[in-house]
Amino acid sequence: MIHICGQIPGNPLHLRMSLYLNDGVQEPNCDDSAVVDFCDDDFTKEFLVEDIMAYRDCSWLERNPDQKSKLCKNSHEAYHLCSETCGKCSDNCEDDEGKFYVNSFHRMQDCEWLSSKPYWQDRLCYSGHRAFELCHESCDRCD
Incomplete structure (x- = not known):
């Protein structure tokens, strides 16, 4: 079980957490707990x-x-x-180099192009499309 002890001052995404077992062998100890950064x-x-x-x-x-x-x-x-x-x-999650086909107007594009196009992300980021395979970060496949 995870016990959340509280936020770390200065960054709302840093939490202090303590892990303990349900059988009571290890009690929560917030003083010695690790800081977990949710990025x-x-x-x-x-x-x-x-x-x-x-x-x-x-x-x-x-x-x-x-x-x-x-x-x-x-x-x-x-x-x-x-x-x-x-x-x-x-998180070591990055887009790979390479190009993928969009349509007859946009032709071939890369992940940098896709990263600023939410409309096309919705249409191209699915399993089986080359954009999905190349653009891990742009297709929100990280985390």
Whole structure:
């Protein structure tokens, strides 16, 4: 059984947890427990984008690479809410090199193209399509 002891100050995605067995052999000990880092975007919260004076979420940030370079800094709230989008995760899940066929208009594209196209992600990221096989991160196959 996992016992959640609480959040670590400074980062809402860090939790202190303790593992103990149901048979009572090992009791929860929060003082010695490990810190577990969940490296995902927090889609329940929004952050202020001062350029446009509006609140946005991590999915918006993912679709706006120009804003990513501005907002994915330790001094901005987006950096802490959008860990995966801002590249803080070390899950070793990356897109592979290569191209895949989209349609007669778009022809051959790569994972970088797909990463900023939610419309096409919905249509191409399925088992059996080359995009699904190449674009692990863009098709959200990580974690």
